[in-house]
Amino acid sequence: MLEQLLIFTRGGLILWELGKALKGSPIDSLIRSCLLEERSADAAFHYDAPAGGAAYTLKWAFDNDLGLVFVAVYQRILHLLYVDDLLAAARREFSRIYDPKRTSYDDFDEIFRQLQKEAEARAEEMRKSKQAGRAPAVAPGKKQAPGSTVRGSGKQRSGSSGGSGKDDSDGDSGKGRSLANGSLNGQENGNKENSRAPNALIKGKENGAPEVGAFDVNKLHKLRSKGGKKTDNGVGGSVGGSVGGGKAAKAGPKKIVKKNRVWDDSPSESKLDFTDPSGERGEGPTEVVAADQGESMMDKEEIVSSDSEDEEDEEVEHEKPGTKKKGWFSSMIQSISGNAVLEKSDLQPALKALKDRLMTKNVAEEIAEKLCESVATSLEGKKLGSFTRVSSTVQTAMEEALLRILTPKRSIDILRDVHAAKEQGRPYVVVFVGVNGVGKSTNLAKVAYWLLQHQINVMLAACDTFRSGAVEQLRTHARRLQIPIFEKGYEKDPAIVAKEAILEAKRNNSDVVLVDTAGRMQDNEPLMRALSKLINLNNPDLVLFVGEALVGNDAVDQLTKFDQKLADLSAVPNARLIDGILLTKFDTIDDKVGAALSMVYVSGAPVMFVGCGQSYTDLKKLNVKSIVKTLLK
Amino acid sequence: MEQWLQQLQKWIHEVEEWVHQQPVEQLSAAFAVLIITFALFGFFRILRRSKSNTIVLAGLTGSGKTVLYYQLRDGSPHQGTVTSMEPNDDTFVLHSELEKKGKLNPVHSVDVPGHSRLRPKLDEFLPHAAGVIFVVDSLDFLPNCRAAAEYLYDILTKAIVVKRRIPILILCNKADKVTAHSKEFIRKQLEKEIDKLRTSRSAISTADLTSEFTLGVPGETFAFSHCLNKVSVAEASGLTGEISQVEQFIRELVKP
Numbered sequence: 001m002l003e004q005l006l007i008f009t010r011g012g013l014i015l016w017e018l019g020k021a022l023k024g025s026p027i028d029s030l031i032r033s034c035l036l037e038e039r040s041a042d043a044a045f046h047y048d049a050p051a052g053g054a055a056y057t058l059k060w061a062f063d064n065d066l067g068l069v070f071v072a073v074y075q076r077i078l079h080l081l082y083v084d085d086l087l088a089a090a091r092r093e094f095s096r097i098y099d100p101k102r103t104s105y106d107d108f109d110e111i112f113r114q115l116q117k118e119a120e121a122r123a124e125e126m127r128k129s130k131q132a133g134r135a136p137a138v139a140p141g142k143k144q145a146p147g148s149t150v151r152g153s154g155k156q157r158s159g160s161s162g163g164s165g166k167d168d169s170d171g172d173s174g175k176g177r178s179l180a181n182g183s184l185n186g187q188e189n190g191n192k193e194n195s196r197a198p199n200a201l202i203k204g205k206e207n208g209a210p211e212v213g214a215f216d217v218n219k220l221h222k223l224r225s226k227g228g229k230k231t232d233n234g235v236g237g238s239v240g241g242s243v244g245g246g247k248a249a250k251a252g253p254k255k256i257v258k259k260n261r262v263w264d265d266s267p268s269e270s271k272l273d274f275t276d277p278s279g280e281r282g283e284g285p286t287e288v289v290a291a292d293q294g295e296s297m298m299d300k301e302e303i304v305s306s307d308s309e310d311e312e313d314e315e316v317e318h319e320k321p322g323t324k325k326k327g328w329f330s331s332m333i334q335s336i337s338g339n340a341v342l343e344k345s346d347l348q349p350a351l352k353a354l355k356d357r358l359m360t361k362n363v364a365e366e367i368a369e370k371l372c373e374s375v376a377t378s379l380e381g382k383k384l385g386s387f388t389r390v391s392s393t394v395q396t397a398m399e400e401a402l403l404r405i406l407t408p409k410r411s412i413d414i415l416r417d418v419h420a421a422k423e424q425g426r427p428y429v430v431v432f433v434g435v436n437g438v439g440k441s442t443n444l445a446k447v448a449y450w451l452l453q454h455q456i457n458v459m460l461a462a463c464d465t466f467r468s469g470a471v472e473q474l475r476t477h478a479r480r481l482q483i484p485i486f487e488k489g490y491e492k493d494p495a496i497v498a499k500e501a502i503l504e505a506k507r508n509n510s511d512v513v514l515v516d517t518a519g520r521m522q523d524n525e526p527l528m529r530a531l532s533k534l535i536n537l538n539n540p541d542l543v544l545f546v547g548e549a550l551v552g553n554d555a556v557d558q559l560t561k562f563d564q565k566l567a568d569l570s571a572v573p574n575a576r577l578i579d580g581i582l583l584t585k586f587d588t589i590d591d592k593v594g595a596a597l598s599m600v601y602v603s604g605a606p607v608m609f610v611g612c613g614q615s616y617t618d619l620k621k622l623n624v625k626s627i628v629k630t631l632l633k
Numbered sequence: 634m635e636q637w638l639q640q641l642q643k644w645i646h647e648v649e650e651w652v653h654q655q656p657v658e659q660l661s662a663a664f665a666v667l668i669i670t671f672a673l674f675g676f677f678r679i680l681r682r683s684k685s686n687t688i689v690l691a692g693l694t695g696s697g698k699t700v701l702y703y704q705l706r707d708g709s710p711h712q713g714t715v716t717s718m719e720p721n722d723d724t725f726v727l728h729s730e731l732e733k734k735g736k737l738n739p740v741h742s743v744d745v746p747g748h749s750r751l752r753p754k755l756d757e758f759l760p761h762a763a764g765v766i767f768v769v770d771s772l773d774f775l776p777n778c779r780a781a782a783e784y785l786y787d788i789l790t791k792a793i794v795v796k797r798r799i800p801i802l803i804l805c806n807k808a809d810k811v812t813a814h815s816k817e818f819i820r821k822q823l824e825k826e827i828d829k830l831r832t833s834r835s836a837i838s839t840a841d842l843t844s845e846f847t848l849g850v851p852g853e854t855f856a857f858s859h860c861l862n863k864v865s866v867a868e869a870s871g872l873t874g875e876i877s878q879v880e881q882f883i884r885e886l887v888k889p
Contacts, residue, residue, distance in 0.1 A: 416783075
């Protein structure tokens with residue numbers, strides 16, 4: 001049974017409500033984490049009320065013309081098939097009686113009750129007809145029942161419940177349902193369980209079909225995790241093997257010492273090993289001049305050129321002649337008079353052109369798809385303003401959506417946070433995580449340089465105890481910046497090193513501790529576990545994911561896996577996830593800035609820094625407006 | 634230089650001759666048209682500038698702006714509100730003034746969503762604002778104190794607010810609850826937070842595009858009396874309808 005059905009305006013006023021009060025605040029969290037995050041094309045939203053409340057599923061529908069939102073809330077364990085139908089019917093009926101001046105709609109109660117009865121009756125009918133169709137197919141079904149259970153339960157793990165009650169004539173669904181027991185209760189449970197399976201199967205089969213719409217990102221990463229689990233055992237084994245092999249080589253006695261080959265021309269090199277900084281080189285730390293390369297670009301104002309946007313006239317030509325139902329003249333008249341109601345078929349060509357444009361700017365494919373779907377949902381049914389074309393409406397909507405996604409939802413004022421931590425008497429800890437080779441150590445040094453310019457005491461912690469040269473690299477940076485560094489050499493547990501570093505920072509009154517970690521692939525289970533242990537043990541103030549701007553579709557995978565592993569492998573219920581993103585190698589991409597959008601969309605974390613070069617001053621803030629302009633150019 | 638001057642003199646001479654050659658009526662007609670267009674232009678500009686009778690309701694999400702908006706408009710928050718996704722924009726006569734006799738002056742008020750992703754919408758409405766009501770949740774104040782202070786700081790340092798000296802009313806909403814903080818406490822806390830923000834923001838002010846002005850007197854702890862525009866504090870309760878101080882503020886600004 002439906003817990004609640006709400007109708008409210010986009011401005012926030014509740015127009016009509018049916019049902020009792022809900023535990024927690026599912027509607028607010030739906031708006032905040034789904035509709036405002038441009039995920040409005042998702043099928044459903046799951047909400048867990050905090051402190052042991054109930055688990056709800058929410059479904060919604062928009063009436064874009066009147067600016068209304070219809071939300072249905074029900075318990076997650078129920079799988080009501082008629083909710084989508086009900087929402088569509090409610091939207092139809094309500095838009096008839098809607099009046100912008102009215103604020104109470106008590107007469108809608110009756111209409112709604114009737115709609116609900118009709119929808120339930122329809123759902124019952126459909127279920128009965130499916131049961132009747134299933135009866136002759138019971139015999140062959142029994143053999144394949146175990147196979148389909150595995151498939152069914154496997155697909156059940158993947159994301160949203162279908163709930164559309166589509167009548168699929170596959171034999172598979174019939175076989176799936178034949179698992180139900182003879183008793184009526186068992187049958188109902190079986191139906192409910194398996195109603196998910198065929199809908200998920202539909203999703204799997206109709207991947208290319210336009211009705212299913214966006215490629216389900218949840219499904220994508222769950223599938224990848226299934227495949228990933230098989231491979232990372234192998235990867236983890238090989239990593240472990242190589243480390244073990246390395247240790248064995250060091251422990252074993254050196255039998256034959258290799259002699260240096262001396263060539264005729266070159267002078268003999270007596271010393272080839274430069275890893276020891278002090279002593280032979282003769283350079284003490286006091287002799288190195290502190291690196292002063294001027295003002296970090298973080299503090300420089302970026303001049304945004306305000307060139308006028310040129311209208312893209314090419315999109316009108318993309319319209320296939322087959323899809324044009326109205327003639328050119330009537331569509332012209334309609335665009336002038338402004339009474340055309342936007343249909344999905346109208347939006348498709350413009351959206352496809354936009355999606356292609358986004359993809360040429362290096363936005364991940366599924367992100368571009370989801371965004372376009374979300375914009376389509378928000379524009380469907382809206383009346384075109386006068387003298388506007390479909391393409392310009394879509395463009396403005398997409399621009400607003402992009403601005404909304406890239407605007408950070410929490411303050412990215414690190415200096416303020418550092419001061420707050422200083423007042424509390426503890427150091428502010430930042431952990432840099434990411435895959436191999438993205439530029440963690442380099443950008444860590446840049447951030448340290450910037451902080452130093454604002455009179456903040458920084459300390460580095462070398463928790464990359466795996467890669468050769470990592471500790472020396474940080475040591476060099478620390479020497480050039482003249483800041484203390486805490487290191488314990490190689491082959492130590494990074495979590496312990498970090499813990500001791502923080503204690504040391506407290507002792508010598510450092511304001512900020514920057515923790516460098518080893519790069520790791522997102523599929524590598526043991527390394528991700530080690531990272532999770534580091535984060536949980538030390539509870540840093542900021543977990544910064546370092547990602548390079550060159551990455552394409554892999555950004556989505558990296559961030560989802562990192563977030564997922566951090567959430568799964570932590571002992572506490574409120575796990576620490578990625579708090580911010582540091583985008584590196586921004587100078588290597590000209591205008592293919594899509595990685596920023598993919599990363600922000602997938603993780604919800606704001607981009608706090610942008611690395612744009614290899615010297616200390618090459619650190620910038622993300623200019624949202626210029627990125628949006630570049631993406632849509 | 635000499636050549637340019639000579640050229641200029643020659644041109645002026647030619648223009649004078651041409652002007653003298655035209656018939657007088659044509660000249661006067663052209664002149665009249667020019668004057669009329671300029672007059673209309675200037676007139677419309679003046680009209681537009683004085684048309685700032687908008688009251689902007691801003692504040693963090695969950696502070697009660699939409700409830701307050703509907704209280705002002707209809708006298709009751711109806712069946713409740715949820716997080717706004719779009720601004721509420723309407724021109725209406727204040728509900729409490731409907732019973733008054735005499736000339737009723739409609740007020741154009743805008744309720745801007747408080748969600749941080751929708752912050753840029755505030756910039757659309759500020760140019761026409763006659764006054765800003767910054768709504769603060771006095772019940773749940775301390776956890777959100779920093780965020781509220783940052784938002785308020787952003788508003789106070791916008792160029793439009795400083796140049797036009799737009800008055801700001803800090804409204805401590807939900808004052809009917811027992812555990813709500815007093816307006817004096819909230820005022821002091823906000824002043825302290827903004828003082829801290831001043832030091833940390835001015836350090837990166839050249840990169841921070843929104844904060845175009847620095848606040849207050851450097852060297853002294855910040856107080857709202859340092860601002861050029863008038864900042865006042867008041868208490869109200871959106872749900873029960875105790876909004877008399879808000880209405881007073883609005884009436885002062887929107888002169889009949």
